[in-house]
Amino acid sequence: MRTVYEKADVVPMIAEIFRDLGYEGTSLSRITERTGLGKGSLYHFFPGGKEEMAATVLAEVDGWFERFVFDPLRRDDPAQGIATMWAAVDDYFRSGGRVCLVGAFALDETRDRFATAIRGYFARWIEALRDALARAGRDPDEAALDAEEVVLGIQGALVLARALGDPAVFTRTLDRLKRRV
Amino acid sequence: MRTVYEKADVVPMIAEIFRDLGYEGTSLSRITERTGLGKGSLYHFFPGGKEEMAATVLAEVDGWFERFVFDPLRRDDPAQGIATMWAAVDDYFRSGGRVCLVGAFALDETRDRFATAIRGYFARWIEALRDALARAGRDPDEAALDAEEVVLGIQGALVLARALGDPAVFTRTLDRLKRRV
DNA sequence: ATTTGAGTTTACCAAACGGTACAGAAAACG
DNA sequence: CGTTTTCTGTACCGTTTGGTAAACTCAAAT
Numbered sequence: 001m002r003t004v005y006e007k008a009d010v011v012p013m014i015a016e017i018f019r020d021l022g023y024e025g026t027s028l029s030r031i032t033e034r035t036g037l038g039k040g041s042l043y044h045f046f047p048g049g050k051e052e053m054a055a056t057v058l059a060e061v062d063g064w065f066e067r068f069v070f071d072p073l074r075r076d077d078p079a080q081g082i083a084t085m086w087a088a089v090d091d092y093f094r095s096g097g098r099v100c101l102v103g104a105f106a107l108d109e110t111r112d113r114f115a116t117a118i119r120g121y122f123a124r125w126i127e128a129l130r131d132a133l134a135r136a137g138r139d140p141d142e143a144a145l146d147a148e149e150v151v152l153g154i155q156g157a158l159v160l161a162r163a164l165g166d167p168a169v170f171t172r173t174l175d176r177l178k179r180r181v
Numbered sequence: 182m183r184t185v186y187e188k189a190d191v192v193p194m195i196a197e198i199f200r201d202l203g204y205e206g207t208s209l210s211r212i213t214e215r216t217g218l219g220k221g222s223l224y225h226f227f228p229g230g231k232e233e234m235a236a237t238v239l240a241e242v243d244g245w246f247e248r249f250v251f252d253p254l255r256r257d258d259p260a261q262g263i264a265t266m267w268a269a270v271d272d273y274f275r276s277g278g279r280v281c282l283v284g285a286f287a288l289d290e291t292r293d294r295f296a297t298a299i300r301g302y303f304a305r306w307i308e309a310l311r312d313a314l315a316r317a318g319r320d321p322d323e324a325a326l327d328a329e330e331v332v333l334g335i336q337g338a339l340v341l342a343r344a345l346g347d348p349a350v351f352t353r354t355l356d357r358l359k360r361r362v
Numbered sequence: 363a364t365t366t367g368a369g370t371t372t373a374c375c376a377a378a379c380g381g382t383a384c385a386g387a388a389a390a391c392g
Numbered sequence: 393c394g395t396t397t398t399c400t401g402t403a404c405c406g407t408t409t410g411g412t413a414a415a416c417t418c419a420a421a422t
Contacts, residue, residue, distance in 0.1 A: 152337035
């Protein structure tokens with residue numbers, strides 16, 4: 001039997017594996033068994049191997065947030081952009097049942113490999129939110145601190161929710177941050 | 182040449198490696214080269230191999246926090262216990278230059294292996310802080326939420342500080358949390 | 363009908379993985 | 393002193409790692 005895939009279908013599958021297992025924990029054999037693609041296909045799509053797979057996945061996550069979070073924050077009117085962000089974030093992280101790939105990569109030495117992508121993701125998020133808050137009338141200095149607090153709070157909530165095995169920590173934190181800004 | 186170590190000396194070294202590289206990223210050869218201990222010595226101290234090394238390290242971290250953070254929170258008068266916590270946390274995480282081993286383990290599949298240790302660490306921290314806040318006169322429900330916010334804020338700050346390569350995020354967050362409780 | 367080329371399968375490779383076995387060196391202890 | 397216990401160095405084991413090579417399949421374009 002022969003099944004044919006397209007790259008667009010396979011990237012989200014690989015993303016989920018990296019999210020679950022981390023960069024080092026993700027082996028080609030794990031990818032093979034969970035996607036059904038043999039090494040040949042994998043290396044056809046990603047000639048650069050594992051590192052290119054991770055970079056592609058990172059770029060896709062970044063693209064998703066750029067489209068559904070950062071851009072609305074920049075383009076829409078502040079209140080609506082921020083409302084869009086809350087919904088998108090809650091949806092993306094499955095209300096605390098899913099972890100942040102970028103955050104996970106940031107913690108171990110994987111960070112060095114993808115430093116600029118990781119830094120860019122968080123920097124653009126904070127910046128977009130900070131500007132939206134400022135446009136909504138918040139004092140600029142306060143807006144910067146609040147934006148940082150929100151992004152960091154989301155990451156912390158994901159860590160804690162996962163550690164305690166209790167996704168409610170995430171939704172509770174999202175509500176609290178929502179009320180605060 | 183022959184150099185002799187004691188287990189007590191070697192655990193912190195291994196802890197630092199796990200912190201840097203994560204569980205999967207830490208290989209025996211890396212441990213060997215960074216500690217100077219051969220496999221023979223390693224398996225003499227930790228017959229259970231890599232998993233026992235990680236478990237031991239996790240227990241040591243837990244013990245440190247139990248001693249210098251959780252216990253003061255429980256025994257000292259609330260205000261002083263909390264003050265001790267801020268100092269210990271800032272010190273332990275090198276003002277944002279170091280990452281939380283337990284938090285890092287919580288994110289990937291390593292969590293499953295050490296689930297109870299990881300959950301216990303965070304649960305006891307939150308509980309001790311919550312009770313201290315309650316004893317200080319804070320409304321019990323508020324105290325519970327604040328305790329959660331503090332622990333999660335610290336974890337998020339570590340993630341963000343590392344992601345941005347900017348430890349100041351951590352100290353700034355610590356100050357903000359300090360002011361809030 | 364033939365060519366083409368993206369996508370797949372299978373078999374391989376050297377290196378590194380976690381782990382084991384064991385002989386010997388150094389302390390500890392009688 | 394001699395013996396026992398603790399610790400270390402080295403060689404080895406089977407398995408898995410990331411990666412390569414090349415033969416193959418099959419739909420679409422010519």
